[in-house]
Every structure is written in C-alpha cells, then in structure tokens.
Amino acid sequence: ETPVFDGKISFKNVSFTYPDTGIEAIKDVSFEVEKGQFLAVIGRTGSGKSTLANLIMRMYDTDSGKIEIDDIELRNLNLTNYRNQIGFVPQEVFLFSDTIKNNIAFGLSEVKPGQVEKAAQNAAVYNNIIDFDLKFETMLGERGITLSGGQKQRVSIARALIKEPKILIFDDCLSAVDTKTEEEILGNLGQIMKGKTCILIAHRISTIKNADKIIVLDDGKIIEQGTHQEL
Numbered sequence: 264e265t266p267v268f269d270g271k272i273s274f275k276n277v278s279f280t281y282p283d284t285g286i287e288a289i290k291d292v293s294f295e296v297e298k299g300q301f302l303a304v305i306g307r308t309g310s311g312k313s314t315l316a317n318l319i320m321r322m323y324d325t326d327s328g329k330i331e332i333d334d335i336e337l338r339n340l341n342l343t344n345y346r347n348q349i350g351f352v353p354q355e356v357f358l359f360s361d362t363i364k365n366n367i368a369f370g371l372s373e374v375k376p377g378q379v380e381k382a383a384q385n386a387a388v389y390n391n392i393i394d395f396d397l398k399f400e401t402m403l404g405e406r407g408i409t410l411s412g413g414q415k416q417r418v419s420i421a422r423a424l425i426k427e428p429k430i431l432i433f434d435d436c437l438s439a440v441d442t443k444t445e446e447e448i449l450g451n452l453g454q455i456m457k458g459k460t461c462i463l464i465a466h467r468i469s470t471i472k473n474a475d476k477i478i479v480l481d482d483g484k485i486i487e488q489g490t491h492q493e494l
C-alpha cells in the first residue's frame with residue numbers, strides 16, 4: 264500500500280550540523296506549512312535555505328527536533344514513496360545527454376500522451392522547445408544542443424511538474440529566468456498547485472509576494488516569519 268500525502272510539513276525545533284565540516288546550518292527551526300499553502304524562504308547566502316530544502320528531501324537526518332509530514336515523522340516514512348510525491352527543483356540543474364522529452368519525463372514509469380508537452384507549457388519552456396527542428400526529440404548535451412541557463416532551469420521545472428507532486432520545492436531555481444517568464448511560471452503554479460504544498464526559495468522579493476507565509480533565515484535561524492504585508 265502506498266500512502267498518499269496531504270502535504271502538511273512541520274519543523275519542530277530542528278537543528279542540523281553538517282558532519283564533515285561541523286557547520287551548524289540549521290538552528291532550532293520551527294514552522295508549519297499547511298496542505299495547499301505556498302511558503303517562501305528567503306535569506307542571504309549561506310543562511311541555510313538549501314539545507315532546509317535538503318532536510319525536507321531527507322538527504323540528511325536532523326540532529327535534534329523533528330520534521331513531520333502530515334503529522335508523521337519523516338524518518339518513519341518509506342523514502343522512495345515519499346520522494347516520489349515531491350517535485351524537487353534543485354539549485355544546480357542536471358540534464359542528461361538525451362532528448363528533451365526524456366529529460367522532462369525522467370523518473371516517470373509511464374508517459375501519457377501530451378503529458379510532457381503540458382509540463383513544458385506550465386514551466387514556460389514549450390515555445391522554446393518547438394522552435395527547435397526536432398522539437399521534443401532534440402538531443403541535449405555533448406551530442407546535441409546547449410540550452411541557455413534559463414531554458415535549463417525551465418526544463419528542470421517541467422521535470423518536477425510532470426510528476427504532479429503533492430509537495431513542490433523550488434530551490435532558488437528562477438535565478439536565470441527573466442522577471443516576465445518568472446511571473447508566467449508563478450502564475451501557472453498558482454493553478455496547478457491548488458490544494459498542494461509549495462515551498463519556494465527565492466532571492467527576489469517580487470517572486471514571493473503571493474506567498475501565504477514567508478520565512479526569513481539568517482545564520483541558520485528564523486529571524487522573521489509572516490506574510491508579505493506583515494514583514
């Protein structure tokens with residue numbers, strides 16, 4: 264039986280130190296994101312934003328405190344099943360020497376007709392792709408074409424969206440797209456993430472104005488928490 268998550272995430276006094284360097288990247292962090300909410304995380308370089316995302320992905324276990332998904336402790340969940348329900352867009356895009364289609368459909372066991380195209384549309388990269396002679400069959404990497412930084416980011420976003428995840432995590436992955444394209448993607452997200460949980464790590468304030476909740480990290484701690492208007 265595969266449990267399907269609602270998508271509520273809670274951090275309860277979570278601390279985490281990288282074992283190799285001894286850097287305490289997350290210090291006594293507590294917050295809650297309800298199912299269907301849009302949480303934005305901001306803070307300067309090195310404040311712990313990516314670490315927070317990595318902890319939700321369970322790349323690492325917490326040293327103290329608890330992370331809970333739908334009130335169940337993350338370390339008690341089946342990791343594969345859990346990760347399958349999360350769309351994670353990492354800061355560093357990784358693409359394969361394969362077709363655009365296979366890059367977007369990566370990890371899916373079965374691709375329905377139109378599914379890849381729809382994900383590309385929602386990630387605002389569809390028009391770029393159909394401009395190539397071979398369209399979705401265009402090869403990337405050594406044997407193929409090189410995409411721009413912003414196009415790579417959007418292919419990576421399409422890969423996350425195609426899973427129709429319960430939880431979507433964007434780790435600062437809109438840095439290389441222009442403001443107009445960013446708005447288009449965020450507008451699409453508003454639709455497709457209805458009733459689902461979205462965590463967006465960002466730099467630009469404009470990116471997060473529609474967030475239900477904003478967390479400001481500094482040196483691994485939450486220094487402010489609230490809505491755009493409250494902060």
Ligand code: ATP
Nearest residue numbers: 281284286288306307308309310311312313314315
């Ligand atoms: P940026 O905006 O630059 O991406 P960030 O807010 O995402 O920064 P993190 O990447 O979470 O910050 O880093 C928090 C702290 O943990 C930093 O001091 C960083 O040097 C350290 N750190 C990050 N990743 C690792 C790692 N894999 N091993 C050891 N230390 C790390």
